Amino acid sequence: MKYIFLFISIFLISCQADNPSDFFTQVNQLENIKGKKEYIESPFLSAGRRLYVVGYQNGSFPDLGWHVKGEMGGVWLHPIKLLDGYHAEIKNNNIQECLTHANQFINYPIGSKQVFNLKESGLNVSQFHFVPENENGLIIAYQFENTQAKENQFTFSVNASIDLRPVWLADSLNIEDGKDEGEWKNRGSVYLAKDQNNNWFSVIGGKGFQLPELENSCKVKRKGKGFDQALSKSLTLEGGEKQTVFFIVSGSDKSEKAALQTHKYLSKNARQLLEDKIASYQKIEQSNNLITRDERFNQMYRWLKYNSEWLMQEVPEIGTGLTAGSPDYPWWFGTDNSYAVQGLLASGMHEQALETIDLIVKLSKKANGKNGRIMHEASTNGVVFNPGNLNTTPKFVSMLWKAFSWTGDKTLLKHYDLVKNSVEWMESQDQDGNGYPDGAGMMEIHGLDSEMIDVVAYQYEMYLAAANFAKVQNENVLADEYRLKAENLKKKINTDWWVNESNSFADFRSTQLQAVKLTEDAIIRADSINKPWSVAELKSTLTSINTTDTAGTSPFVVHHNWIVNTPMEVGVAEDEKAQKALHTAKNYRNQFGMFVTGIDRDEQQEKASKWKSFSYVGAVMTLPTGVQAIAEAKYGNPDKALEYLKMLQNSFSYALPGSMYEVSPDFGMMTQAWNIYAVAVPVVEEFFGIQPKAWKNEVVIKPNFPTEWKDVSLERIKIGDNLVDISAKRIDNVIKFRISQLHNWKIIFDFKGAKHIIYDGNKIKGSKVELYDRLHNLQVEF
The missing domain is CATH 2.70.98.40 (Glycoside hydrolase, family 65, N-terminal domain)
Known part of the structure; x- marks a missing residue:
């Protein structure tokens, strides 16, 4: 093909x-x-x-x-x-x-x-x-x-x-x-x-x-x-x-x-x-072209690029950008695109990514001035409906750094003031002074206006991105300040947000009274949709909450929203906690992927009336599944990551041939922007291990392939104005790599666990080599 x-x-x-x-x-x-x-x-x-x-x-x-x-x-x-x-x-x-x-x-x-x-x-x-x-x-x-x-x-x-x-x-x-x-x-x-x-x-x-x-x-x-x-x-x-x-x-x-x-x-x-x-x-097909022995997987990856182009919308007076989905969301979302644009970058669609970024910035400034808040939702007539959720701003900042890393486009540095203002705006949302912004992120829990795990995890990611921007701008003192804030937040996430008895990070932090009310509401909901196992689980949780004396706010796992996995998505979780949490997540999925909330778990999905109404009851969404794939790969489990991607593959072309619905397998938006994030990011950035530094004419490659990927290649990987080809063939515990590039950039090749690497006739002990020429043949024994 x-x-x-x-x-x-x-x-x-x-x-x-x-x-x-x-x-x-x-x-x-x-x-x-x-x-x-x-x-x-x-x-x-x-x-x-x-x-x-x-x-x-x-x-x-x-x-x-x-x-x-x-x-x-x-x-x-x-x-x-x-x-x-x-x-x-x-x-x-x-x-x-x-x-x-x-x-x-x-x-x-x-x-x-x-x-x-x-x-x-x-x-x-x-x-x-x-x-x-x-x-x-x-x-x-x-x-x-x-x-x-x-x-x-x-x-x-x-x-x-x-x-x-x-x-x-x-x-x-x-x-x-x-x-x-x-x-x-x-x-x-x-x-x-x-x-x-x-x-x-x-x-x-x-x-x-x-x-x-x-x-x-x-x-x-x-x-x-x-x-x-x-x-x-x-x-x-x-x-x-x-x-x-x-x-x-x-x-x-x-x-x-x-x-x-x-x-x-x-x-x-x-x-x-x-x-x-x-x-x-x-051109879209050839850029970042994936070839594995599984042609249907290749097809899914390829067509998700096409899906993304289908969703590009140009309105001359407003701008051009990736819309969220069809048919009900043909307008622009800062939140959705903070995910989706990362997929565009990883799949070689840099022009589309940059157009979308410029549009989101323009609409955000229109709605919020220069305070750094990134808008959530805007119609194609330019009217901003939602000026921004709490998770939108930090996720956008981290995406912005990825855009600079992939493209090396120095015009993105004009957004540096926006980055600094975004950090300040996020910090200003900490109403009680405990270091965590207060308010809803990706999942809005009715009756709760407290601290959510995805907001905090993405804030950590935002600090790292802001530090990188500051370093490029030679503001080293500020870069150190941002990095210190990231390190402090990492420690707090792994202590304040971890619930040991649940082997999971918390959905939210709240007072004991709030947690009791939310759990009681969840029991009523689970009972109304005939989920007896969920009722039993929630009653056990309620007993635990009532018998534990807590002062102030504490972490709770009540709904087990998919957002509990975002600490692994961004790499902030300590390894031991990450492995436990990833194992816990297996209880909340079916053959199509991850459920939105723990209450949704069941052998069969409960669908709303097709294409006319829409419910998250029993919803298996593509974004949570992609987040889980990224998380597994990031913590050294590529085989499990591929397992999640194959769950997404189960919903590809299920109802609309060549497309993947927002909610698997066949309701919600029939074409959804963030699907490219769910597939391209784990494949390109985790399996092939591409870590671009286009502004430095440098690429780091850290392959982390699933076991079954014995003969794979990724062709014409677009990084700045360079094009890189990578192919790999595995026989037992030896992988032969062929790496070529258009320009003579510095390539740092790092294969974790390698005993030695033979490249261009030289045998090097260890896992890392630096390459500078246009073509290299490497043999890795691990």
Whole structure:
């Protein structure tokens, strides 16, 4: 599967673009994953930087999503929506068939396809949609194949459910959704729709389409102030013939002229835009390309990179950045991206990472001024909904240091004042003066506004990052101060937060009275969802709390939230405590990964109603599973780390082919940004042991491979402007490495536990060597 797109690009050069059928020839040569029949009535996503489409895999567009109820599907050009959806219709004599019950859904990195076998009409129809990367439009290509030996004449119609409406939080900007109206533009063979209250425009049409003589009979009832508009054309196919027809959707939140110009450009350049998009995804594929003997694992890693690009959202007046997930979170999160951007960096997507960082900083300063607080959630119209959770700011600072380490981009140093202000802001949140910020982090426990373990663990990580920034800026006194704070906090985490009888770090610290109330509430909840084992466990915890005299605040393990594992994620836990805590965590997982809370543990997940509502009851989330994989690898357990990654693999392509849901295996967001963190960081930074120092033209490599990885490689690892290749082959207790690089950077190779290393004919006792040339062959005996 090496460089899957490569032969395609060669093929494209030789193609004759005059024949529209070449479009589908190109598409069909691409890597793809077929959907499962049982999930054909579930969502799909096809996206570009400016526009995306969300519908069902069967070709229908039902009301979808809960964040803006029923409105999260359709065609979105943020900060506005263009269409609630679209569907085609075939009329052949007295036969009428709606293309809303596809026989097959096929997903590609660059788009998606539905296949309809219309036996009554004697046609096979393929509907392929893709969004050109930087255009305000969508190209829908239809390929018609006459399955009969005789001539086949029919009328083809596309019905668009027009709904020009604003994105979430528009009311806070005094934007009011108006009634939509439209007119036929005969000169361009397009239909133009406009919102009466705003300069929002949507254009639909294609070569040869006209207003239909009869009303479309495949209409679907809609919410909102829009309307349905059909366009049609007559087609004739000889026996066995294929034809391709393009239908274009474009839009603008500025002017009619811009929407019409985009439509015209897309209509004339559909095949070239397809080739351009293939080329852009080829670059993503080749960068930090993983090859193991498990092709399905390679595929998961590769497609999570594609998923990340699907979630990149550009809004010209606001900025460009990675959104949190689809369909309900197509806006920007400081918290989610403090994880996800680390995955982008580890997987070679540095441009996307830097764009996202700049956007989050911009939105944070808009919401919080220069106080250093990082915002949590903002809509694509620029409105910040949540100015920032307590865990957001420290995680962002540590991510910022990783970005500098991977890219060496000195423009990131302009954020140094933000780093210092962020440290001060975090410290100011310590309301009772005990050294711990007070308030919720990743998990908000109802009724508790106290200290959470993830906040404190990430604060430790933040101090280390701030010390590194200070050192680079030659503020050595401040660097020492930050490092001392990190060391002091490390000691306190391992004493004040460890609960010995639970072999776990605490969820939270609180007074005894608060802990009793929270445990009683948890018992009621566990009983209401029929978790008798959890009720028994919590009653035992309650007895322990009531019989232990405590003054002030103390650590408690009540919910056993996944956040208790963050001390191992960041490496602050002492080894003995870490191994015990990691072992305890095994009690809170299933075949898909780590549960959100201990109450959730069960043999079967309890699902909410698919895709319409969402509950964390029984939730196995991808982020906690990734955190656990990182933690196991960081504490010398790569085999156990791989075990968790294979749990994630169990949910990859489960419902949406080529994607991984937020909550395993098939609810929540169908594509989720932080999944790239969950997989790429443990693979690249822990298994391959890449510790970049791009600003110094230096790389540290500390391999820590799982036992079953006997023949692996990571190609074109992007570190600054350098590219590094690493391959390893294991035979018994010997591993042969081949390391090459584009530039002559310093590479420190360190293999823990090695007896000796032979490199370039030299035998060195110990585990560490320094390499400077472009190519090295090493043999490690351990």
